[in-house]
Amino acid sequence: MADAAIKLGSELKTAFFDKVKGLLPEEGHLNLCLTCGACSSGCPATGQDDMDPRKFLRMAAMGLDEEVTTTPWVWHCTMCTRCVYVCPMQINIPQLVYRARQMWPEEEKPRGIVQSCKAAMLSDATSSMGAYPEDFIESVEETVEKVREEQRGYTDLKIDMDRKGAKYFLNQNSREPMTEPDEMVPLWKIMHAAGADWTYGSLGWAAENYCMFAASEEEWEKIVRTKAKAVDDLGCEYWLNTE
Ligand code: SF4
Ligand code: SF4
Structure with a gap:
């Protein structure tokens, strides 16, 4: 299955993605997304602020740092980890969300x-x-x-x-x-x-x-x-x- 994976972020300027990769265990498998959408299908935060976990991950992997570190969607994530359990590549999106939250100024967090x-x-x-x-x-x-x-x-x-x-x-x-x-x-x-x-x-x-x-x-x-x-x-x- 790993051969079918789409490798993302290899030639783009991806400061947030690169930083996060270094922080997550086994680099969080973030570049192995198959775009299957299983994560989004049962996510309680899907659709909030025009975002879902698959879209969020792909935006991060494509180097859209500004968007992923400022979207209020991250505060809708319940950290339930359902997306991790259903993901065939075990990509840890809530950890990515957590790191994005960390980048918010304290006074702007909910x-x-x-x-x-x-x-x-x-x-x-x-x-x-x-x-x-x-x-x-x-x-x-x-x-x-x-x-x-x-x-x-x-x-x-x-x-x-x-x-x-x-x-x-x-x-x-x-x-x-x-x-x-x-x-x-x-x-x-x-x-x-x-x-x-x-x-x-x-x-x-x-x-x-x-x-x-x-x-x-x-x-x-x-x-x-x-x-x-x-x-x-x-x-x-x-x-x-x-x-
Ligand atoms: S479930 Fe995993 S492989 Fe499928 S779209 Fe979501 S992150 Fe990508
Ligand atoms: S951990 Fe966050 S992104 Fe993943 S399914 Fe739960 S609410 Fe959605």
Whole structure:
């Protein structure tokens, strides 16, 4: 199949493409595009701002640096990686999107994403809503108490916080404990029914990481390290990230 690939960018001035090739593992296979369109067919961002992943990749490969580093389309990409899974050449378009996002001036990036990243840096909770460890503890305690009182069959429901040696460390999206605490309950019931040995952590509990979406590399890494340390400090075997 590789023989059928169209080689792009070989004789063009492709500053962005060349830079990205050097940054991606195995050069991201970016020059192996078959133009089959499989990436675009199921992409949730296809059609937004007159762009789709195939078009974006080909524009990058053809050296249209100005266009690929300024198109607002990159902010529609959800980083779902569906395009990577369906691509016969395993071309990693979201990594290309990430690099394009990095080239945007901070003040021109979508405000909501940047602010969420900043909020996550406020404490080791890593919450993009700026919630603190005690906010999470309080929300979980209040919600589990309500379930025990109101729901038949769950009077013995127990939710552990910071239990050392639990097998699973579970993360939770901030939106749930902070705005829709009842949304945590279905997962509790599943873990309860399965008899799972799990705990929440009061540190690193927030599952989301908006610094990845903001393409803020240092902050992204700091958040991942904070979460991983929280798991290690409790000696948990598995980290279940619900995002
Ligand atoms: S799925 Fe892969 S090979 Fe096909 S058009 Fe998209 S990037 Fe190119
Ligand atoms: S990672 Fe981005 S480009 Fe790829 S399918 Fe998802 S939204 Fe589309």
